[in-house]
Amino acid sequence: MTTEVPPWAADAARAALPRPLLFATVSGAHLYGFASVDSDLDLRAVHLLAPEEVVGLRTGPRTLQHTGVRDGVELDVVSHDLLKFVTLLTSRNGYVLEQLLSPLVVVTTPTHAELTSLAPRLVTRHHAHHYLGFAATQEKLYARTGQLKPALYTLRVLLTGIHLMRTGRVETDLGVLATTLAYVPDLIAAKREAEHGPLPAGVARLLASDVPRLRADLEAARDDSALPDRVDPAAVDALHDLVVRTRLGGLPSHEYVGLSG
The missing domain is CATH 3.30.460.10 (Beta Polymerase, domain 2)
Structure with missing residues (x-):
């Protein structure tokens, strides 16, 4: 970080x-x-x-x-x-x-x-609703603009939610969370050069597969979570x-x- x-x-x-x-x-x-x-x-x-x-x-x-x-x-x-x-x-x-x-x-x-x-x-397990909703908003922004920033936000939000559901701990650093997504370090490097830069070539296809999968992972992590239903x-x-x-x-x-x- x-x-x-x-x-x-x-x-x-x-x-x-x-x-x-x-x-x-x-x-x-x-x-x-x-x-x-x-x-x-x-x-x-x-x-x-x-x-x-x-x-x-x-x-x-x-x-x-x-x-x-x-x-x-x-x-x-x-x-x-x-x-x-x-x-x-x-x-x-x-x-x-x-x-x-x-x-x-x-x-x-x-x-x-x-x-x-x-x-x-x-x-609680219901914090997953926050992350699912936030991710949906960022995904729509990415679909409309094709920009790198909302794509990174979508990944970050989904991965933070999954981590929270599985561990009960907050982790927000995408570099720490996305160890299985080999293209993310390059996305982060591109974002550091320009706040509103375009999405690097070839990444859109990967996101089209990974974002729905991560959303499903978050929903499954919520359903399987050991976190309580209420504070x-x-x-x-x-x-x-x-x-x-x-x-x-x-x-x-x-x-x-x-x-x-």
């Missing part, structure tokens, strides 16, 4: 989001292992609204968004308030699960660590306590920043 994340990412996240941050991680192509030289930097975060912004008449923003350019890099920042994020986390939303567990961390706190520790107890109720109770504690106590004074990968 590439860790070529600008050193200013944490400062950019804080500057873009006028609320205390509980964490900010890198998503998108950097996380998926096929960032291009001209890829956007996608940061996903969780912020904390003050109690008066939740219980009063004037409520604060549950979602914050910012786009801009820094040092020639297009920046896309999206953050949810802690309560909204946790609500999504307890549904079958694989996207927020990937954000929470991203190894590319630019802002983190003990609250982030606590959320991460609870994540395995929130994974652990005790983990939901722990999340409730975490939201209340954090909301009333505010951001921990020992917030820290890091980048790992």
Whole structure:
């Protein structure tokens, strides 16, 4: 996985989001292992609204968004308030699960660590629906445009879903996931040269065979998965306590920043 994340990412996240941050991680192509030289930097975060912004008449923003350019890099920042994020986390939303567990961390706190520790107890077989739906969307985009990017996204999403169903663990790096697809390293190399480049010659025929097969593999992995049908109720109770504690106590004074990968 590439860790070529600008050193200013944490400062950019804080500057873009006028609320205390509980964490900010890198998503998108950097996380998926096929960032291009001209890829956007996608940061996903969780912020904390003050109690008066939740219980009063004037409520604060549950979602914050910012786009801009820094040092020639297009920046896309999206953050949810802690309560909204946790609500999504307890549904079958694989996207927020990937954000929470991203190894590319630019802002983190003990609250982030606590959320991460609870994540395995929130994974169910029904997360497969997220990956099947996301893959279908990307496959339609690929069919319409013939571009490399949606083809890579289709493969990545299906393989992440299969891995999650079989192991209960999140893996998003296509280079790690696609060890049996000999043409994928060449696709990743082509994508790194151009964000919206064309599909290399001859690959369309391989995808026409592999994508339906992987979709069927994901459906079979879901049906055979040892994952539970619903999230652990005790983990939901722990999340409730975490939201209340954090909301009333505010951001921990020992917030820290890091980048790992």
